[in-house]
Amino acid sequence: MGDPHRVGVVGLGFISRAYLTTLHGHPAVRVTAVADLDTARSSAVAAEFPGTEAVSVERLLGGAEVDTVLNLTVPAAHADISLRAVDAGKNVFVEKPLAVTFPDGREVVERAAAAGVLVGCAPDTVLGTGTQTARAAIDSGLVGRPLSASATMVTPGHERWHPDPDFYYIAGGGPLLDMGPYYITALIHLLGPVRAVIGAAGRLRTERVIGSGARAGSRIPVEVDTHVSGVLEHANGALSTITTSFDGVATTAAPIEVHGELGTLAVPDPNHFDGDTRLFPLGGTGWRTLPPSAGYTGAARGVGLLDLVTAGGQRAPRAGGELALHVLETMTAVLRAADEGRRVELTTTVERPSPVPLTPVQEVVPQPFA
Template identity: 50%
Template sequence: MKAVGIGIVGCGVISDIYLKNAALFPQISVRAVADRLPEAAQARGEAYGVAALTVPELLAREDVEIVLNLTIPAAHAEVGHAALAAGKHVYSEKPLAATLREAAALSRTAAEAGLRLGCAPDTFLGGAHQTARALVDAGRIGRPVAGTATLMVAGHERWHPNPDFYYAPGGGPLFDMGPYYITAMVNLLGPVARVSALASRSRDRRTIATGPRAGETVAVEVDTHIAGLMEFQSGALVQIVTSFDVKAHRHAPLELYGEEGSLLIPDPNRFDGTVELFDGEWRPQPTLHAHGDGNYRGLGLADMAAAIAAGRPHRASGELALHVLEVMEALLASAKAGTSIGIRSTCARPTPLAPGGATGEISSKEPDA
């Protein structure tokens, strides 16, 4: 198989795992990295033995076919458009763009140019979530009627040295973590038809707990507890709660209730974990799919590279990410307006991965323990 050439734009925190994991996937080969800060690109380039370039230099490289956009959300649209204009396919970290309007423009431009648009999260391709999908598709819980998606923590200022952006517009628990939870549910149930929500914030300032700025406070400009309800096109109703206001709780990250049984589904920010099925009693389920034993971030990119070569659709698609972004924006808009809001976009459920095999349908090596 001929590896597809990747150029990474954005050499911050998350670029490290993508560069490390590139060695796991024969479908891709990182050809160059770039950042608006030359020293950031230099550091990653040296650490991984790839060319460190400026962004225009990277976009001009003929051996770069996909631009992996790992910049901050506010720059996703700008960098994405530049890459598409240079004739490159784009795979972006989440969210697809900072706003639905920007993401929709990006998606239109990619479609018009005949170029692929892909987006994280790709954790729904992991072993745990593909196992849950297979159980649902096999009818093991019967027709899904309801579920819950729960991300409740006490706030990132407890561990992050610069948590400002989590409390600024575009941040908050829903935009930060919602993509994982909503994408996982769309993978299981299909697209969302309508949402409603209520939201609150417990305080106007947060105190940084660690690092050089410990004791300093940051302004809270967004709601920090969002309690929502998603009505799926299938009719299933899923409660989604995302919060930076909760010290502890005992909900599973995802629960799905069908007419014949129930599923407990592990953390959608991870590829591993054990699915539990209730069909008379609770039973842990074996993970029969690959990529359930470690951090395979980049799996969605490898799938997109393989899909380009095979001329088939890729799974972590721009269409899916655009739908998820619309759901998140609509939840916040509903909380503000006090009414339920219909979702205009739709998307196909991504094609499931076949079970079995040491390396799986999207072949890879195993990550270090």
């Protein structure tokens, strides 16, 4: 199957552990280099993973033996790091969102296309058996023609558990840009692209209190709206409603529900890879759990990068840059619609990614890049 695909990781914060656990030892890839502004942190990570070198960010992006850069920096740095990787002729897979602003995200995708390199972007949770089984149910006609969907994420805020939550509450943060990628990406996998949106937003308070870590008890300012609701008009005519909130406590709503002529589908949390997909058919008397029928089994953070490697330039990555750009425009359009009090039409569209057959993650193997 050839040599493993070489991956360099930039940014070794909270989420990096999940990615490294997935990628280290997988036959498709080899983590050759890691870099962080905290050099002690990168040295510690390199020592933990044999064959991995701690290098500077500049060297990893420019000179290290790396085929694809895994960009796990904070959202404000996503576009800069991705563009520097692209300009060095490297593929890039970036943590969500693709960028803080739509123009920055578009620049990443356009410059990558011009350079002949690939862009991938989280969330890749939607490639697991949860969302993919729900998609297979829709595609096979179990709910008939989809008419509408709802997506709900309610939490009291990430400052309760994250030791450095500042970036969630400044430009580029907020519940929609942080958690919306999971739900909107899942809705696009399930129902297809979005053509227009409306929205409304607000915030409950102007500061938050950190609840854990060395800064516990410290107060941080809130500069963005922390409760956002939107209506998404899909190109196929279906309407989705989405609510993302850092101001609530709990909800009884299913993470996603899809309503069709012949039934309703309860879709598991798109922040997770698996979970039960349940169907309530027209005329039925209760919910029926569907067995997993599609998606990567045993998946965890990083499977989207593995999917990109499997694509080898011969098919579109299922967690690809064009999809991430469409998701980013959808989110920023909802925020703009809320701010301006009007319906906003999107300028991008995207094909639904190809479905994922039921596939064990360890069977993902690298392909030569075209």
